[in-house]
Structure formats: C-alpha cells, structure tokens
Amino acid sequence: MTEFSDSLFKKLWLTVTTTILVTVLYSFLLSYIFYEKLYVDIVEESLIEEGYRLAGDYTGGPLTDELKDRVQWYNEKSESEVFLVSNPKELSACLPYAIDYETLIGKEERDQLLKGEPVIKSGFEERFGRKILAVAIPLLDNSRLEGIVYLYVPLAKISELTVDFSFLWLAGGVAFIIIAAFLGFKMLHKLTRPLAAMKEAAEKVSEGDYSVRVGIQSKDEIGQLAKAFNHMSESIQKEDEKKREFLADVSHELRTPLSYIKGYSEALEADMIKEPSEQKKYLKLINRESGRMVKLVSDLLDLSRLDADEYQLVKTPFPLAQLIEDFIAKYGPALNEKKISLKLDLDPEVIINGDEGRVEQIFQNIIDNSICYTESGGTISIKLSQHSYGTMVEIRDTGIGIPEEDISKLTDRFYRVNKARSRSDGGTGLGLAIVDKLVKLHDGKMEISSEPGKGTTIKLYFPSVHI
Incomplete structure (x- = not known):
C-alpha cells in the first residue's frame, strides 16, 4: 500500500474526521447558546409568574405587615430572593449594599411599573457586584404605585448549570469524535482497499503481468x-x-x-x-x-x-451480377485446368452500395479456396438473389468439405483444416479472416456450412439498394 502520508485513504480520513469535528464543535456552540438562552427565558418566565402569584395577595391600599410577613416567609422557602417594598428606595435597607432609587429603578422603569407592566433586568449589576436576573412586579391601587414585589436570582447559578451541561456535551462530543474517527478509519480502509489493490495490479500489468486480477467484494x-x-x-x-x-x-x-x-x-x-x-x-x-x-x-x-480501422471504403451503387460475371471470367483457365464446371444463377436487378474493389476481393478469396479444395470434375455454383436481408450470394462447391468442429474457426488467422495441403497450395490461412472483416464493413454477414466429402457452401448477405 502507498505510504499513509501520500494516500487517498489519509486524505479521505482527515476530511471525514475534520468534518465531524467541525460539526460537533458547531453543534456545541449552538447548543450552548440556545440552552443558556432558553434556560434564562424559562427562569425569567418563572420569576414573572412567581411575582404575579405573590402580587395576587395584594387587595389594595397601603401594604400591610401581614403581607410583608407572608412574602418574607415565602422568601425563606424560595430559591430566588423575594422582597416586598412600598417604595423602591426601601430596597437598600433589605440588601447589604448601598443603593438608591435612581440606580435600581430608574424613571423609565417607574413609568413602566405605573402602566402595570413588569420590569425585567438582566446582566451585571454594579451595586450587587454580580450578574442577576431580576423582575419587579407593580402593586397598583387606582393607578397609584403602592409597592413592588421584587424577585431576583444570581445568574451565577444559571451559569453553573450550563457549565455542567457544557462539560457533559463536550465529554460526549469527544467520545463521539473518537468513535467516529475509529469507525471512519475502518470504513475508509475497507473502501479504499480495492483502489490500493488496483494500483498494485496496474503496476504489475504495466510490467507485463496480465494475469493479475483484483478481488471484487462489493457491487458499488x-x-x-x-x-x-x-x-x-x-x-x-x-x-x-x-x-x-x-x-x-x-x-x-x-x-x-x-x-x-x-x-x-x-x-x-x-x-x-x-x-x-x-x-x-x-x-x-x-x-x-x-x-x-x-x-x-x-x-x-x-x-x-482492417484492425486499425484504416481501411477506407469508397462505396457506390453498382449491379452485383455484372461484377460477378466480369470477375469470374478471370478464372476460366484455372477452372479448365482442373476441369471444374461453373454454374451461375444471377439476378441482374440486384444493386448494392459498396466498394467494388473490396467486394471483388471477397469473392476472390472465396473462389480461390473453392478451386483449391474441389477435385477435378467437380462443380462450383454461384447464385445471386434477393433476400429479406437485402441480397444473398450463395457460393457452393463439391470439394472435400470441412469438419463441423472446424467451421467456427475458419475466420481465425492462420487457421487451416489441413495445414500441409494448404501450404502446398499456397494458402496463407488469412483469406477468410479478411473476407469476414470486409463483409462486416459492408454491413453484411457471412454463413458457412459444410459436410466432409460433399462440399462447402458460403452465404453472403448484403443490404441492397432499391431504385
């Protein structure tokens, strides 16, 4: 395997791990912010509800000692600090801090209280020396501010809760990152193992070892x-x-x-x-x-x-019967020498679109074989007719024939049924291989059938031109 420092596996693993780390940290920050904000909102809402419940005991007029004692009793039981005052200035007497009306309850806040609206204060209070969340609930009697129910909690307590939450969140996040990195390592190793195997295999192929194969373990x-x-x-x-x-x-x-x-x-x-x-x-x-x-x-x-696709055909429409008649005339002396009779049955109406020189080369290679392997006194027949494919040329001889198991190999290069005889007759073993490729270049096909001792039949099919 490639060195880890240069591997795709390392890059993928670092990418996945970094993505997980960034996601976890981002989620933590969002969770911390939302958790603290939601918790403060919940505490604020709780203080307002608590203040209004206490204010519900006020029935009007000056504040009574009984109401003050009741609030004081409640203050001792409650987690928040609760005070009941008839004037905001009295708050300084209830707290261990020097405080006055102007610093704790300002004019705008007093106007808000006179409207019957609660005053909410959150943040660092210099006179208290700490962060607080405070709620002031007005006690009104005919639009007259008779007193205030004042509740507050130090925000330090809230921060302690969020710190605990943060610690648990970070601990869980670190554990998740470690587990995810480990599982990602295993998963990416499994995913990239075929790539590493293919790299090694490619190097072997480049060195000439083409037998190497890669084990396939997945369908992705x-x-x-x-x-x-x-x-x-x-x-x-x-x-x-x-x-x-x-x-x-x-x-x-x-x-x-x-x-x-x-x-x-x-x-x-x-x-x-x-x-x-x-x-x-x-x-x-x-x-x-x-x-x-x-x-x-x-x-x-x-x-x-032909293999390099450099064989350029110059196709033109021409009557195939005329080409066969002109071509076969050249074989007169060879046919006469072996006393082979020739039978022609040509449809003069058949026209194909092809390269005349290459089509003649097709027939030449086939006829050469027919003459070579047909004994003296035999017959070669050529029939040209229209066919559902377009055009069919059937070349039949009464030669020595070909065993059935050899027919499928006839278009292989240098394949000979009888090697000794082929060489003595000058054959190269390439003729039918060339014929097969040329026929396909003309969008045609070739069929060969034979029976030992009775002869061979070759059928060529070409698309025809309708005029």
Missing part, C-alpha cells in the same frame, strides 16, 4: 471499477496472447518459404543442379514460394489496416 462504484479493471486486464491478456500467437504464426509462415528459397537458390548457385529441366523446376519452386510470401505480406497488411 468501486466494485464496478474493480470489475472493469479485471475485464480490461483479461482483454489485454487475450490480446497479448493473440499477438504472441500471431507473431509466432507469421514467423512460421515466413520461415518455410524463406528456407525453400534459400536452399533452392544455394543449390542453383553452387551448380549442384546440372539438368536444365531440374533447374527450371527449382526456379519454378522459388517463384512459387516468393509469390506465396508476397501474398502473405499483402494479406497481413490488409488485416493490419
């Missing part, structure tokens, strides 16, 4: 990426095997004619062959093998261009 995007990597590695391995096999086949195919040419030419150069007839025979063999090499190189170039 990473699992799909691993599956795609395995498919790519498998495809590269297959292509590499094909390339090695192809190079081996090419080397083998070239080695045979080159060895013949070298041996025959050395024999002629050393005057080992005295008879003119034998010399002519050897020269003919040299010419045959050199022609075979030319055909092999030409076919290899065609296949290379």
